[in-house]
Amino acid sequence: MRLRRVLTIVCLLGLLKASAANDQAPEAIGPVPTVAQVQWQQMETYAFIHFGLNTFNDMEWGYGDTPASTFNPVRLDCEQWAQTLVKAGMKGVILTCKHHDGFCLWPSRYTDYSVANSPFKRDVVRELSEACKKYGIKFGVYLSPWDRHQASYGSPEYVTYYYNQLEELMTQYGDVFEVWFDGANGGDGWYGGAREKREINRSTYYNYPKAWSIVNRLQPDAVIFSDGGPGCRWVGNEKGYANATNWAFVRSKDVYPGYPQYQELQSGHADGDAWCASECDTSIRPGWFYHESEDDKVKTVDELTDLYYRSVGHNGTLLLNFPVNRDGLIHPIDSATAVQWHERIVRELGHNQFAGATFTASDIRSKAFGPEKMGDGDWETYWAPSDGVTTAEVAIKTKRDVTLNCVMLQEYIPLGQRIKEFVIEYKTCCGKWAPVLTSEETTTVGYKRLVRFHEKTASEWRVRILDSRACPCINNIEGHLTEIKDKR
Numbered sequence: 211m212r213l214r215r216v217l218t219i220v221c222l223l224g225l226l227k228a229s230a231a232n233d234q235a236p237e238a239i240g241p242v243p244t245v246a247q248v249q250w251q252q253m254e255t256y257a258f259i260h261f262g263l264n265t266f267n268d269m270e271w272g273y274g275d276t277p278a279s280t281f282n283p284v285r286l287d288c289e290q291w292a293q294t295l296v297k298a299g300m301k302g303v304i305l306t307c308k309h310h311d312g313f314c315l316w317p318s319r320y321t322d323y324s325v326a327n328s329p330f331k332r333d334v335v336r337e338l339s340e341a342c343k344k345y346g347i348k349f350g351v352y353l354s355p356w357d358r359h360q361a362s363y364g365s366p367e368y369v370t371y372y373y374n375q376l377e378e379l380m381t382q383y384g385d386v387f388e389v390w391f392d393g394a395n396g397g398d399g400w401y402g403g404a405r406e407k408r409e410i411n412r413s414t415y416y417n418y419p420k421a422w423s424i425v426n427r428l429q430p431d432a433v434i435f436s437d438g439g440p441g442c443r444w445v446g447n448e449k450g451y452a453n454a455t456n457w458a459f460v461r462s463k464d465v466y467p468g469y470p471q472y473q474e475l476q477s478g479h480a481d482g483d484a485w486c487a488s489e490c491d492t493s494i495r496p497g498w499f500y501h502e503s504e505d506d507k508v509k510t511v512d513e514l515t516d517l518y519y520r521s522v523g524h525n526g527t528l529l530l531n532f533p534v535n536r537d538g539l540i541h542p543i544d545s546a547t548a549v550q551w552h553e554r555i556v557r558e559l560g561h562n563q564f565a566g567a568t569f570t571a572s573d574i575r576s577k578a579f580g581p582e583k584m585g586d587g588d589w590e591t592y593w594a595p596s597d598g599v600t601t602a603e604v605a606i607k608t609k610r611d612v613t614l615n616c617v618m619l620q621e622y623i624p625l626g627q628r629i630k631e632f633v634i635e636y637k638t639c640c641g642k643w644a645p646v647l648t649s650e651e652t653t654t655v656g657y658k659r660l661v662r663f664h665e666k667t668a669s670e671w672r673v674r675i676l677d678s679r680a681c682p683c684i685n686n687i688e689g690h691l692t693e694i695k696d697k698r
């Protein structure tokens with residue numbers, strides 16, 4: 211009798227302990243993002259601006275020998291850029307403060323090859339950074355390491371010059387959200403002033419860790435872009451998409467600016483040791499810089515929409531370039547297209563058909579992590595099953611039949627990227643579960659995964675997690691009907 215009572219007490223204590231443990235959030239599974247990396251990924255879409263001497267010389271990679279006097283954007287209006295970008299849903303903009311030709315859009319005290327010696331004279335970096343503040347978008351910096359103008363390029367002196375310019379940009383223009391370290395180096399390039407080939411060892415010459423320490427010291431919240439981060443990574447193509455399977459990790463010891471196996475970056479490294487989500491960069495036109503001959507080659511709203519699903523919807527961000535024209539303005543074709551594209555995305559993803567639905571999960575770690583957290587619109591709350599549960603399902607019952615061709619999933623990434631494989635199903639009219647079938651792999655999720663499929667109509671849906679690195683933590687599941695019907 212006594213023994214039974216003791217055993218009962220022991221069991222009760224055990225249960226209490228277990229439920230207390232379940233009230234705790236799951237432990238993070240590394241690698242995990244910093245707060246700045248999470249905030250950066252939440253921006254989702256932001257703009258690139260390529261503008262400089264190339265704009266006036268109809269070039270993509272100027273040699274650095276065209277005179278500063280050719281730069282004269284008489285109608286330049288950075289407020290027009292910022293206002294256009296806001297209407298296009300962009301949360302920030304990164305400016306080519308200096309491209310490979312070495313011409314500086316700000317009056318750098320370290321060179322005379324800048325706006326200061328052009329007829330234009332004005333500081334474009336200042337004007338854009340101020341317009342960003344005025345219109346509420348973030349400001350970022352591109353400073354090309356490769357410089358075809360500087361006579362010292364190739365020697366240690368140039369590297370000091372580069373750091374000095376970086377310091378100027380990090381201290382003179384307010385907060386910077388991202389700094390872009392371009393891996394391009396055109397190994398056999400022809401150099402303007404010296405007219406010779408100068409080869410450097412890309413992985414050692416610039417001493418990137420030192421450059422990054424300058425950014426970290428002066429702009430601690432800035433995310434550093436390069437082929438392998440450390441803040442965010444190149445996606446391994448300039449077409450603006452990531453693979454459907456896309457890990458936010460890289461093997462930090464393997465990847466460096468100029469990494470030859472860059473195609474791997476389209477999916478990241480499942481076994482990576484560093485958090486380094488992908489940024490999908492592309493231009494709204496074929497070129498990065500403005501060319502009149504490309505006025506009729508602006509990407510269409512359909513093309514941009516598809517890219518959104520394959521960048522933001524594949525656990526990346528979209529960095530969309532606008533080649534500012536010789537007047538110093540975003541061309542009206544580009545701005546009209548970008549604004550219509552944004553309106554289209556808002557239309558397509560602005561009406562969640564799972565709003566008000568009932569969510570039921572196969573396992574819940576505790577009430578605080580219940581399945582309704584996926585439909586509450588709060589990004590900080592999420593559904594999580596018990597520790598060790600790596601196969602689980604969530605069923606969604608809508609009040610009436612809904613027609614969908616897209617499901618959005620989001621993981622709570624501060625605790626790491628977890629899901630390795632999933633399937634989306636709907637209940638057919640004869641009461642059987644069937645997969646919605648997509649033309650893409652349904653493997654990783656990450657910050658955001660948009661899965662498109664042929665239209666299906668049902669009131670019961672489910673997401674089955676088939677494999678996960680640890681118990682899944684999902685903070686959002688939405689159902690949508692996009693305009694490209696039956697595309698996939």
Ligand code: FUL
Pocket residue numbers: 270392393394491498
């Ligand atoms: C590349 C550069 O060579 C292009 O000119 C452009 O700036 C693009 C964004 O990155 O590496």
